Amino acid sequence: xxxxxxxxxxxxxxxxxxxxxxxxxDNFWSMYKKAKTYEDVLGCYYQFSKNxxxxxxxxxxxxxxxxxxxxxxxxxxxxxxxxxTF
Numbered sequence: 001x002x003x004x005x006x007x008x009x010x011x012x013x014x015x016x017x018x019x020x021x022x023x024x025x026d027n028f029w030s031m032y033k034k035a036k037t038y039e040d041v042l043g044c045y046y047q048f049s050k051n052x053x054x055x056x057x058x059x060x061x062x063x064x065x066x067x068x069x070x071x072x073x074x075x076x077x078x079x080x081x082x083x084x085t086f
Contacts, residue, residue, distance in 0.1 A: 013062035020055045024048065 028048040035041045 010063065013059055016062070017055055017059040020058075021052075024051045024055065
């Protein structure tokens with residue numbers, strides 16, 4: 001995404017997104033290791049998925065103007081499709 005626009009308006013939302021994702025991912029794996037039942041694991045994954053949706057929505061909202069001005073929609077779709085796999 002930054003190849004089309006590396007301004008602070010794009011860099012900052014991406015930095016916040018990556019920081020939030022790192023915290024969220026670390027928290028997931030910490031809770032996953034502590035899970036004692038299958039239900040606990042599902043609960044961890046459910047919370048991870050909710051948090052993932054929230055940070056993606058936030059990123060998209062923060063980049064809304066940028067997405068309208070630059071041709072990076074395809075990159076966003078590819079990132080979201082491939083970026084959240086285990």
